[in-house]
Amino acid sequence: MADARTRRVKKEIQDIQNDRQAGLTIELVNDSIFHLIGSFPGPPGTCYEGGKFDVDIVVPETYPFVALKMKFLSKVYHPNISSASGAICLDILKDNWSPILTLKSTLISLQSLLCTPEPNDPQDAEVAKHYLTSKSSFEETARYWTETYARPQTNEGRGAPSGTSKTSHLPTVRDEVAMAGLERAHVEQFEALGFERGRVIEVLKRINYRGANVPKISEDTVVEELLK
Amino acid sequence: MNDVETGVLSAYDDVYSYVESVNSNLICCICRTPFVEPTSAKTCSHTFCLRCIYQALEITSQCPVDRSPLTADDLQPAGSIVRNLVDELMVECPCKPSGCTHTCQRQHLASHLKSDCLFVQVSCCEDNCEQLLLKKDIRKHSDGCVHRTVTCEACDDSVKFIDLESHQGECPAKEITCVHCSSTFPRSSLQSHNSTCTLMPIPCPHSTFGCAWVGTRGTLTEAHLATCVYESLKGFITLHSAKIDALESENLALRHRVEELEKTSGSMKRDISIAKASLGPWFRSAGSGLPPAAAPAVPATRQERRRSRVVPLNGVMSNFADDVHPLRNSDEVQGHLDSNLVNPAPAAQFQPPNPMYMDQSSSLGDPAQQPAFFPASTHPYADRYNTSVAPINFNVSLEGSLSSLHSSMIALEGTMNSMERRQDIMLTTETLRMREEVGSLRAIVHGLRMQVHHVMMDRNAQIISTSSVSTGAGNSSGVPRQQQEAVVQGVERSSVMHYHDIQPQRPHPPPLPGRGGGPSFPPSSIFRRSVFLENKL
CATH class of the missing domain: 3.30.40.10 (Zinc/RING finger domain, C3HC4 (zinc finger))
Structure with a gap:
């Protein structure tokens, strides 16, 4: 006979599979109901619209009394999500967990996190800086990331939901400048001075050479940073 | 349930x-x-x-x-x-x-x-x-459970069904047949049957002594015992085995005692070695009084004997005397030197039996005479005479050394006391002499002061008289104004000189007294007068 945790998780998986309207999906990893991959569509009307975001879910031993362990598998450009590891900064996944929360409600919370970034409590400081400096530039980059990394697959099995397998099907090579959320003109300007492209992008990204910040940072400062 | x-x-x-x-x-x-x-x-x-x-x-x-x-x-x-x-x-x-x-x-x-x-x-x-x-x-x-309880038909006991088979093999009520005589009886009486069954083969009762006969119980008495060799020796064998038993038990008791004694001797050995270690170089084994195999010749032995007689005497002077004082010490030292002169050869030959201070003695040359702790470079006798401290000699017993050290201490105390007294007397004499000298110096200084006072009084009187004469003559007198001023200046100057500059004014300044040179002070009339005045006062 199954224990309470198993029964509840099974029921929750069924709930998600029965409710097609929300657009959520859930799959088992290694046939274990305690390690799952959930996905949800990017919220419409945001820069994440059209994407399909995969989340790695681990159900702890003491579930539902402690929080689910979740992290993004798709790369997301968002102040509260680490662009490197996919770690999520969300209160209900930490201290504000409640036993009444379910797989479904947590996935929907993540979806709504994409709608309402909280740059003052960031998980990724560089992205948060970008967001605060120029929201339009940030949205452009986020959209580009969504297109690059979170493109929904139709015909293919979803064994490897990481960005690389998806980008291989893109007609063009990934644009690093757009990926970093920088102006192409700025990058080319410093590239013309004889610096390597990758280095220029890295430095400009670090010092947040975007939007309203551009007039504040002198070219000499940038060159100094580049020479470091 | x-x-x-x-x-x-x-x-x-x-x-x-x-x-x-x-x-x-x-x-x-x-x-x-x-x-x-x-x-x-x-x-x-x-x-x-x-x-x-x-x-x-x-x-x-x-x-x-x-x-x-x-x-x-x-x-x-x-x-x-x-x-x-x-x-x-x-x-x-x-x-x-x-x-x-x-x-x-x-x-x-x-x-x-x-x-x-x-x-x-x-x-x-x-x-x-x-x-x-x-x-x-x-x-x-x-x-049908194999663990259900069933009853044994023979003995009426309750037995688990699974154990029933093994129970049949040991059930006391079950009838069994004797393998020798073929009679049947319940298993419980097997023991008693075995001791009486006449057809059961048994060994001869003397098998322990070597009889190899084995036969049925029925034939034992009639057929065997009549011919058994051991049967005739029964009395003898019984006697001897009793004796052997007694000896064995005695042997056992003795072995116990030996073990106990060994234990005691072991602990005693440990105690002795501890005592030895604590005694250190003072420990001497029983044979140490005799020389080792190095001196087998008769004359050498005689000399050695003399040496051993001398040793306690000169080993530490004043060892056995409680009332030691430096004077007696010197006598003993003399005796020492004598014995040294008389017995030079054995002294060189003598080796202390205890190897613990072999190297010490070899460095000093004469271990019997010289204290082991004295440095080889200084002469021991001079040291001994001046300090009257007894030397440490391992050939003397510990008590002897301690008592000699004690008496040396007493002698030292006496010497210290006498030295202190002498020092006291010297100090007193010196102090008296110094006091005398200081007194004479004070007198000289007083005389000088009086003399100076006298001279100053004279001078002042002289100047006053001169100025009064010139005042009486008035300004128109023959004394020129310049001279008058000089006189006034002189008065003023003299009053200054009275305190600071006496010496150049004095026609015959008395010689200053040298420091501590009381007796060497040259006598002069002034001095004499001042002494006189002081005596009068």
Whole structure:
């Protein structure tokens, strides 16, 4: 006979599979109901619209009394999500967990996190800086990331939901400048001075050479940073 | 039986399988199943299963639904409506997989499982049988259970069925047949039969002494014992074996004693070695008085004997004398030197028996005479004479050395006292002399002061008289004004000189007294006069 945790998780998986309207999906990893991959569509009307975001879910031993362990598998450009590891900064996944929360409600919370970034409590400081400096530039980059990394697959099995397998099907090579959320003109300007492209992008990204910040940072400062 | 059933019930306790879908208002939001023991919060009226809410409150003390603060004290059983609704939910019997098709209200499930359900798994009631069976099969099983108790037909004992076969092999009531005489009797009397069976082969009673005969009990007395060699020696053998026994026991007692003595001697050895170590170089074995094999010749032995007689005398002078003083010491030293002169050869030959101070003696040349702790470079006798401290000599007993050291201390104390007295006398004499000298010096200084005073008085009187004459003559007198001024200046100057510049004014300045040169002071008239004055005062 199954224990309470198993029964509840099974029921929750069924709930998600029965409710097609929300657009959520859930799959088992290694046939274990305690390690799952959930996905949800990017919220419409945001820069994440059209994407399909995969989340790695681990159900702890003491579930539902402690929080689910979740992290993004798709790369997301968002102040509260680490662009490197996919770690999520969300209160209900930490201290504000409640036993009444379910797989479904947590996935929907993540979806709504994409709608309402909280740059003052960031998980990724560089992205948060970008967001605060120029929201339009940030949205452009986020959209580009969504297109690059979170493109929904139709015909293919979803064994490897990481960005690389998806980008291989893109007609063009990934644009690093757009990926970093920088102006192409700025990058080319410093590239013309004889610096390597990758280095220029890295430095400009670090010092947040975007939007309203551009007039504040002198070219000499940038060159100094580049020479470091 | 009761324990087994409650175990079964608790195993099925929270795994109800509901017949129809349950109204979502009766679902616990924590475990997502209909409430079991529904419990409500007094503060916010949210309802949970008892077990779920307690587990949730262990982690955070707030209501899982609205996050308002909540503790276990705020909980109460939910209203009777809720309880009745969940209790009346129809559930299937959890033994459905085994074949039970029973459905009932949830509240009746426990009694169904306990009494009615024939598909509950129970274990056999026999002690060692661990087989789990469905309740309906239990009667069939217990009839054939190998652990059931049966009664032995022969002895009426209760025996487990599984043990019956092995019991047959040892049942005391079962009849058995003697292999020798073919008579039958119950197993319990086998022992007594064996001791009387005439056809049983037995050895000769003297087999321990070497008789090899073996035969049936019946033939022993008639056929064998009449001819047995050992039978005739029976008395002798008995006597000897008794003696041997006695000796063996005595031997044993003696061995014990030897062991005890060995133990005692071991502990004594340890004590002795400890004492030896603490004595250090003063330890001498019993044979140390005699010289080692180095001096076998008769004259040498004689000299040695003399040496050994001398040693206690000169080893430490004043060793045995309590009233030592430096004068006597010198006599003894003389004796020392004499003995040294008389016996130079044996002194060189002599080696102390104890190897512990072999190297010391070789560096000093004459260990019998010289104290081992004196440095080789200084002459020991001079040292000894001046300090009157007894040298440390390992050839003398410890008590002797201690008493000699003690007497040396007393002698030293005496010397110290006399030196102190002499020092006192010298100091007193010197002090007296110094006091005398200081007195004479004071007198000289006083005389000088008087003399100076006298001279100054004379001078002043002279100047005053001169100025009064010139004043009386008036300004028109023959004394020129310049001279007058000089005189006035002179007066002023003299008053200054009175204190500071006496010496150039004095026609015959007396010689200054040298420091501490009281007796060497040259006598002059002034000095004499001042001494006279002082004496008069």
